Amino acid sequence: MNRTKRTLLSAALLVAPAAVAEPPSARFPGEGFELRVYQDAEQAIPPSIFSIPGDGRHPDPPPGGAFRSSCNVFLVIEGDRRVLVDAGNGAPRGSLLAKLRADGVDPATITDILLTHEHRDHVGGLVGPDGAAAFPNATLHALVPPGADPAPLRPDLYELRAFADPAAATNLPAGFVAEPGPGHTPCHVFYRKGTLLFVGDAFHAVDLQIFVPEYCAKWDQEPATAVATRRALIQRSYTNIPKPKPNRITPLSSPPIDHPPLFLCGAHIPFPGIVSKIHLPMASANESPSFDTPDPGTPIPAEPRPPEPLVKIRRRADADPATNAPPVR
Numbered sequence: 001m002n003r004t005k006r007t008l009l010s011a012a013l014l015v016a017p018a019a020v021a022e023p024p025s026a027r028f029p030g031e032g033f034e035l036r037v038y039q040d041a042e043q044a045i046p047p048s049i050f051s052i053p054g055d056g057r058h059p060d061p062p063p064g065g066a067f068r069s070s071c072n073v074f075l076v077i078e079g080d081r082r083v084l085v086d087a088g089n090g091a092p093r094g095s096l097l098a099k100l101r102a103d104g105v106d107p108a109t110i111t112d113i114l115l116t117h118e119h120r121d122h123v124g125g126l127v128g129p130d131g132a133a134a135f136p137n138a139t140l141h142a143l144v145p146p147g148a149d150p151a152p153l154r155p156d157l158y159e160l161r162a163f164a165d166p167a168a169a170t171n172l173p174a175g176f177v178a179e180p181g182p183g184h185t186p187c188h189v190f191y192r193k194g195t196l197l198f199v200g201d202a203f204h205a206v207d208l209q210i211f212v213p214e215y216c217a218k219w220d221q222e223p224a225t226a227v228a229t230r231r232a233l234i235q236r237s238y239t240n241i242p243k244p245k246p247n248r249i250t251p252l253s254s255p256p257i258d259h260p261p262l263f264l265c266g267a268h269i270p271f272p273g274i275v276s277k278i279h280l281p282m283a284s285a286n287e288s289p290s291f292d293t294p295d296p297g298t299p300i301p302a303e304p305r306p307p308e309p310l311v312k313i314r315r316r317a318d319a320d321p322a323t324n325a326p327p328v329r
């Protein structure tokens with residue numbers, strides 16, 4: 001798979017987008033479906049937005065002064081379902097409608113919209129420039145916990161299929177399942193499809209928060225919970241195992257990975273909005289942490305990828321073939 005590795009260092013090398021016309025979407029083929037990503041709006045976020053709960057200090061500014069970010073909207077096309085994950089900002093900031101049309105997608109053909117939460121940059125685009133529903137034939141799906149106000153989700157314009165618990169969202173389209181994503185807002189929820197996990201606003205500046213997940217944007221309403229959610233996500237996209245010492249098989253000292261690594265699809269992960277792999281070096285290693293983003297056109301793995309084997313275990317000639325244990329003498 002062809003991926004672009006980005007590191008904290010490489011962020012310094014990013015330059016302004018080229019002046020050539022970009023295609024309106026980045027496309028990723030899946031097995032039986034296609035993922036398209038649209039950049040609804042560009043954005044960068046200054047360090048003053050971030051702090052660690054209980055500590056008023058802000059992170060050091062990155063090169064250029066602000067953290068790379070984006071406003072992305074995802075579209076999954078599977079059979080007769082056209083499913084948006086969030087709806088973007090809407091006019092005047094958002095360009096989703098124009099980009100969908102430029103990409104050959106009539107907004108009236110969108111069948112479903114999975115909302116990650118109720119903030120303006122995710123639900124503003126539900127309303128078209130004329131004040132009517134921008135996606136007139138879409139059904140909305142959203143977490144609305146008891147006591148939460150569904151009004152920002154615009155149930156006045158759409159059929160809203162609200163669920164009070166992600167586990168109860170059993171009727172989502174195209175094989176999506178909902179997962180808890182607590183911490184950002186009361187309605188914040190994740191959606192999973194195969195190896196894709198749509199994480200909404202779990203990350204606002206991935207260059208910062210993957211490496212120090214304790215940093216919260218000021219928009220995280222329950223910061224301590226948001227930190228725990230972010231940490232869990234990093235574990236699920238963490239695919240490397242600390243390197244062993246030379247000439248020695250080192251037992252895995254890190255917690256075993258008990259779930260498949262996932263592609264994290266984030267509304268504010270720099271376009272095209274996907275982190276496909278996170279590399280966390282050992283604390284003692286002289287390496288920088290890094291993460292990969294897939295290039296457009298990269299196939300989405302159908303099956304969970306196993307962790308990368310960094311240790312080749314040589315089989316003893318006299319070992320038990322099932323367990324590799326030496327014979328008892």
Ligand SMILES: [Zn+2]
Pocket residue numbers: 119121122201267268
């Ligand atoms: Zn957002």
